Amino acid sequence: MRTLFLGDIMGRAGRAAIVERLPGIRERLRVDFCVVNGENASSGVGLSGPHAKLLLDAGVDCLTLGDHAFDQKDMLSYIDNEPRILRPLNFAKTAPGRGARMFTDARGRKILVLQVLGQVFMKRAFDDPFSAVDAVLRAHPLGGQAQAILVDMHCEATSEKMGMGHFCDGRASLVVGTHTHIPTGDAQILPGGTGYLTDAGMCGDYNSVIGMEKTEPMRRFVTGMSKGRFQPAMEEATLSGVLVETDDRTGKATAIHMIRDGGRLQPSIPE
Secondary structure, three states, X not given: OEEEEEOEEEHHHHHHHHHHHHHHHHHHHOOOEEEEEOOEOOOOOOOOHHHHHHHHHOOOOEEEOOOOOOOOOOXXXXXXXXXXXXXXXXXXXXXXXXXXXXXXXXXXXXXXXXXXXXXXXXXXXXXXXXXXXXXXXXHOOEOOOEOEEEXXXXXXXXXXXXXXHHHXXXXXXXXXXXXXXXXXXXXXXXXXXXXXXXXXXXXXXXXXXXXXXXXXXXXXXXXXXXXXXXXXXXXXXXXXXXXXXXXXXXXXXXXXXXEEEOOXXXXXXXX
């Protein structure tokens, strides 16, 4: 199975890049299943129902969220009627939606996708992400009912992301970090056969401060004072993420490739 994961969609520029370029990338890379983190797709904070539909119609098979999961209030009701959207597994127990779900690709193969929020440097204390992931993986051994398992680790600390990678090694096909909007260069297959990347980066304009137009963040850094709201940068976006190839029998990764397409970053698309 060839699974494409793309990092946080950032505002209008990121949405436009997904709509315009994802279908071609899926065809070129022979992608069987595509997961995209969409938690910053609507004005840089959260995901609205109409924008979720736009992205799903463009060829996204599953949208994951994050700490901004319900910043767009219509998602509180929308998510219960759209099983292709996942909120964090360790979010509030009363939150709508689900944090893990089994999907089926066009060839009938099963892929389990789950998302979890980290705790280090996050603004609020979420439930333990490791025990939350462990419970799901114990119930769904890799190579059993699921031909592939993907874990989206949404958090600030690279150390916590790496910890989750090793915690899931041999039990998941791919562990990929999101949230910081900057792609890391450490794509690898861990000793137990799990593909790993510390951060997928963002689908957004990199002529920015992590996707936001530069003026207001720079003012706050230089003067310590704010003058207005952050606004998503609007130039051409780079689609940033990772492609993992997995063995259908074992679910383990056989190859992993960093993906960068369009915008300012150096392109990286496997042949």
